[in-house]
Amino acid sequence: MKWKLTAIATGLAFALSGGMAQAGGELNLFNWGNYTNPKLVEKFEKQTGIKIVITDYDDNDSALAKVKAGGHGFDMVVPSSNYVPIWIDEGLLLESRPDQMSNFKNLEARWQDTDWDPGRHYTVPWQWGSVGIMIDTAVYNGDINTSSIIFDPPPELVGKINVAPEMGDVMGTVLRYIGSEPCTNDKAMLKKARDVLLAAKPKWLSMEYGVIEKIAGGDLAASLYWNGASFRARLKNPNVHYGYPREGYSLWMDSVGILKDAKNVENAKTFMNFIMEPENAALISEFARYANGVKGSVKYMPEDMATATEVVIPKEFINSGHFVPPCPPDVQKIYTAIWTELQK
Amino acid sequence: MADINKLDQMAMPRRPFSVLTQTGFTEMAAICFVLLYAPLVPLVVYSFNAGVSLAFWEGFSFRWYVAAWNNEMVMDVTIRSIYLAITAATIATCLATMAALGTTRTKPYRGLTSIYAMINQPLMVPEIVTAVALLILFASIKAATDYHGMAYLIIAHTAFCIPFAYLPIRARLEGMDLTLETAAADLYATRWLTFRRVTLPLVWPGILAGLMLAFVISLDDVVITQLVKSAGQNTLPTYMLGQLRRSITPEVNAISSVLLAVSVAMVTIIFFLNRKTKQRQTVQ
Amino acid sequence: MVNTAANSAELSLGTTLQGGASAEQTARKQEVRRSILLSTPALIVLFCAASGPLLIMAVYSFLSAGPYGGIVWKFSSDGWASVVMQRDIFDDTLSIADAHVTILWRSVRLSLLTTFTCFVFGFPTAYFIATRRPERRNLWLFLITIPFWTNLLIRTFAIMELIRNQGVVNTFLTSFGFVEEPIQMLFTDFAVMVGMTYVYLPLMVLPIYASMERLDFRLVEAGYDLYATRFKVLKRIIVPLAKPGIIAGSILVFIPALGAFVTPRILGGGKHMMLGNLIGLQFGQGRNWPLGAALSLTLLVLVMIALLYYVRSAGKSGGSHG
Numbered sequence: 001m002k003w004k005l006t007a008i009a010t011g012l013a014f015a016l017s018g019g020m021a022q023a024g025g026e027l028n029l030f031n032w033g034n035y036t037n038p039k040l041v042e043k044f045e046k047q048t049g050i051k052i053v054i055t056d057y058d059d060n061d062s063a064l065a066k067v068k069a070g071g072h073g074f075d076m077v078v079p080s081s082n083y084v085p086i087w088i089d090e091g092l093l094l095e096s097r098p099d100q101m102s103n104f105k106n107l108e109a110r111w112q113d114t115d116w117d118p119g120r121h122y123t124v125p126w127q128w129g130s131v132g133i134m135i136d137t138a139v140y141n142g143d144i145n146t147s148s149i150i151f152d153p154p155p156e157l158v159g160k161i162n163v164a165p166e167m168g169d170v171m172g173t174v175l176r177y178i179g180s181e182p183c184t185n186d187k188a189m190l191k192k193a194r195d196v197l198l199a200a201k202p203k204w205l206s207m208e209y210g211v212i213e214k215i216a217g218g219d220l221a222a223s224l225y226w227n228g229a230s231f232r233a234r235l236k237n238p239n240v241h242y243g244y245p246r247e248g249y250s251l252w253m254d255s256v257g258i259l260k261d262a263k264n265v266e267n268a269k270t271f272m273n274f275i276m277e278p279e280n281a282a283l284i285s286e287f288a289r290y291a292n293g294v295k296g297s298v299k300y301m302p303e304d305m306a307t308a309t310e311v312v313i314p315k316e317f318i319n320s321g322h323f324v325p326p327c328p329p330d331v332q333k334i335y336t337a338i339w340t341e342l343q344k
Numbered sequence: 345m346a347d348i349n350k351l352d353q354m355a356m357p358r359r360p361f362s363v364l365t366q367t368g369f370t371e372m373a374a375i376c377f378v379l380l381y382a383p384l385v386p387l388v389v390y391s392f393n394a395g396v397s398l399a400f401w402e403g404f405s406f407r408w409y410v411a412a413w414n415n416e417m418v419m420d421v422t423i424r425s426i427y428l429a430i431t432a433a434t435i436a437t438c439l440a441t442m443a444a445l446g447t448t449r450t451k452p453y454r455g456l457t458s459i460y461a462m463i464n465q466p467l468m469v470p471e472i473v474t475a476v477a478l479l480i481l482f483a484s485i486k487a488a489t490d491y492h493g494m495a496y497l498i499i500a501h502t503a504f505c506i507p508f509a510y511l512p513i514r515a516r517l518e519g520m521d522l523t524l525e526t527a528a529a530d531l532y533a534t535r536w537l538t539f540r541r542v543t544l545p546l547v548w549p550g551i552l553a554g555l556m557l558a559f560v561i562s563l564d565d566v567v568i569t570q571l572v573k574s575a576g577q578n579t580l581p582t583y584m585l586g587q588l589r590r591s592i593t594p595e596v597n598a599i600s601s602v603l604l605a606v607s608v609a610m611v612t613i614i615f616f617l618n619r620k621t622k623q624r625q626t627v628q
Numbered sequence: 629m630v631n632t633a634a635n636s637a638e639l640s641l642g643t644t645l646q647g648g649a650s651a652e653q654t655a656r657k658q659e660v661r662r663s664i665l666l667s668t669p670a671l672i673v674l675f676c677a678a679s680g681p682l683l684i685m686a687v688y689s690f691l692s693a694g695p696y697g698g699i700v701w702k703f704s705s706d707g708w709a710s711v712v713m714q715r716d717i718f719d720d721t722l723s724i725a726d727a728h729v730t731i732l733w734r735s736v737r738l739s740l741l742t743t744f745t746c747f748v749f750g751f752p753t754a755y756f757i758a759t760r761r762p763e764r765r766n767l768w769l770f771l772i773t774i775p776f777w778t779n780l781l782i783r784t785f786a787i788m789e790l791i792r793n794q795g796v797v798n799t800f801l802t803s804f805g806f807v808e809e810p811i812q813m814l815f816t817d818f819a820v821m822v823g824m825t826y827v828y829l830p831l832m833v834l835p836i837y838a839s840m841e842r843l844d845f846r847l848v849e850a851g852y853d854l855y856a857t858r859f860k861v862l863k864r865i866i867v868p869l870a871k872p873g874i875i876a877g878s879i880l881v882f883i884p885a886l887g888a889f890v891t892p893r894i895l896g897g898g899k900h901m902m903l904g905n906l907i908g909l910q911f912g913q914g915r916n917w918p919l920g921a922a923l924s925l926t927l928l929v930l931v932m933i934a935l936l937y938y939v940r941s942a943g944k945s946g947g948s949h950g
């Protein structure tokens with residue numbers, strides 16, 4: 001009886017997944033949840049006849065674990081920049097040479113070569129952004145471009161602060177705040193970072209996601225959080241502004257790569273080239289409200305994104321932004337110990 | 345068994361209270377029901393919000409229901425979740441019933457405690473651990489057989505649903521007396537007939553309770569599903585988790601309200617069907 | 629069960645010629661065999677998808693952590709050692725891992741509170757449902773479960789919306805002047821307890837109901853006829869008879885609450901980890917799978933001991949009926 005059920009199950013699964021064989025073939029995209037614009041998918045399917053099947057994940061580490069374990073059935077994945085070197089090191093990504101694709105010239109010059117994917121042999125930008133200070137200026141209208149708002153908050157903000165529970169980003173920001181560097185193995189600096197965090201924690205309210213509603217509604221007044229979310233909060237509550245810590249803030253870029261054991265490599269390469277077109281990149285951006293890396297896409301994006309401080313980094317702060325690298329295992333261990341200490 | 349309500353009516357006049365009530369119990373139950381449904385009221389109300397917020401009311405609109413209906417992904421994940429929950433809960437309840445019948449009301453023997461421990465083991469380990477272990481186990485099978493269907497999810501869900509179905513059934517069985525079954529045996533009923541006509545109807549409330557628990561538990565699971573699922577097998581909780589990270593719109597309210605409406609409708613239908621059969625029975 | 633009954637009937641019909649002992653032995657053997665047979669299908673599924681994978685975890689707990697998650701096939705006792713001991717990251721001294729102890733204690737405390745609250749609300753509710761008219765009982769049962777057909781995340785968010793600073797409860801309290809400032813309820817231990825109680829309530833009600841529905845209320849009536857007070861009837865008759873259900877319900881609430889992950893995260897604000905979060909961290913950014921495996925096996929063993937002890941002692945006082 002179990003086998004019958006399995007057969008029915010399989011049949012239904014096929015039916016539910018919309019059938020397998022189609023004219024142009026298939027593409028299995030493993031992406032963050034709620035991160036792919038359905039309009040983009042529609043456009044791609046219409047243009048190429050390739051059907052995209054999206055599977056979602058909500059965490060870099062679980063995506064990595066899933067693919068590493070094998071037997072996954074995905075073709076493309078969208079890791080964050082600080083994980084891309086790990087994916088490359090572990091031999092999970094195909095050297096697909098996007099830098100040799102026809103639309104590569106559309107990428108902004110600064111993204112054509114990065115520390116974490118030199119020469120862009122493996123990945124193509126999906127979206128990028130920063131981790132900065134999201135703040136309700138009705139509660140505090142002092143200088144918002146400093147991370148001391150989080151680590152040494154002014155009295156009006158105490159008890160109304162949130163910190164995104166992203167270990168890498170928080171550790172990177174606090175290390176820059178005390179004048180050091182992310183992934184340093186200078187123990188004295190790490191100790192100082194830990195002390196700063198532990199001292200600041202009682203002044204925080206929470207360390208979680210889902211902040212947009214709360215800051216628009218007044219439960220929170222400030223948060224260390226992503227720029228796109230801040231943008232969305234501003235649309236609800238115009239007092240919410242976004243600050244770039246001058247001591248140093250983290251940049252991140254989610255990039256699309258092809259998996260080495262992908263079954264639909266040609267379709268994947270087509271998709272990679274497809275999203276380097278300005279119009280298509282604009283579709284990606286309009287969905288989650290982050291910048292993409294493609295020149296000329298701005299004129300296709302919603303107007304308010306073109307001038308927003310959240311999206312376009314003001315000149316004076318550009319140099320303070322750095323991508324967070326993946327830390328070596330021994331430093332990661334110290335990070336985890338500090339993080340556990342912080343959250344216990 | 346004597347109808348307790350009839351008993352109550354037969355109560356001696358000297359007794360000032362009904363045998364049914366305990367002090368404050370009805371009040372507690374009422375509070376309980378109110379509290380259970382209270383959080384759902386804003387949920388349903390905001391599903392009709394014209395704005396995009398879960399907290400700021402901006403007018404009445406059906407837009408989120410329309411959006412959810414048109415959103416292929418939402419329909420896909422909802423159907424898959426319900427299908428998975430029904431299948432896993434049904435199988436789990438059948439297996440749990442058999443196991444409960446086997447392990448309750450017997451004198452202890454050497455392996456019994458181990459069986460009991462194994463049945464309840466999924467409860468005792470955080471889901472992430474089972475999830476990672478299943479990922480590793482199934483990954484090698486997927487690589488070897490290239491089979492990427494729903495069977496993995498169904499087996500995984502069935503496994504952790506079993507203890508949830510087992511415990512209410514067991515609790516029910518433990519309170520049952522053996523005399524009825526002994527009587528059936530004395531009347532030369534076969535074991536199967538005894539089971540079907542005597543045991544099963546008596547255990548039924550426990551089985552139903554177990555089935556409902558298992559269904560709800562399966563519908564909710566996110567951690568194990570995240571790691572076990574294959575390409576394209578998104579479920580409702582994993583979809584909502586994605587929403588959590590980016591932005592939650594009242595679309596999820598709309599989906600939940602629909603699920604609520606469907607379950608209320610089902611219950612109403614079943615209730616009326618029951619009444620009809622009862623009426624027909626009393627007429628005869 | 630039935631077989632034994634049939635066999636003993638046979639015995640009493642005069643199989644005195646056979647040695648009574650060996651006939652009983654065969655009957656007993658058959659009973660044991662049938663018990664195992666009935667349990668086997670469930671055990672097979674469980675072995676494939678629950679206990680078996682746990683063996684994988686047990687093996688992993690003795691390996692070394694991989695540099696980016698996963699494991700390396702090299703023996704190491706670090707995983708198990710880190711459960712109780714920690715090496716201070718800065719001065720290298722060995723000490724008890726107090727972070728783990730704090731987290732464990734918080735989880736146990738909150739789970740016990742949740743179980744107790746679920747019992748306080750669930751027991752009267754189960755009793756209420758069990759004392760309705762027979763045709764109505766299923767209806768009430770469904771009414772209890774319907775809220776849980778929505779999703780866990782949704783339910784948790786619904787609670788969050790109620791108790792946040794601008795939420796329904798606080799708006800009510802402030803606009804009617806009971807308090808001046810909104811009470812900070814969200815992101816506290818209280819919020820986590822409320823959330824978990826809400827989430828796990830049906831797990832307490834349904835088993836107690838299943839047990840109580842079978843209650844022979846003539847016993848209750850007998851108690852009253854003997855001039856017992858209502859409380860005495862409750863204590864001496866109803867509770868002992870509903871005990872299997874209470875035990876089942878408590879297990880179903882306490883143990884999952886210990887390993888809970890999502891609700892403490894959302895309602896607790898992430899500032900304080902519970903056991904589920906700690907273990908989850910090891911498989912995520914913590915990149916220490918062996919420690920995660922060792923922690924969960926430790927939890928498993930502790931819970932199993934408590935569970936078996938409880939069940940054995942309850943079993944002794946339970947006894948058979950009829």
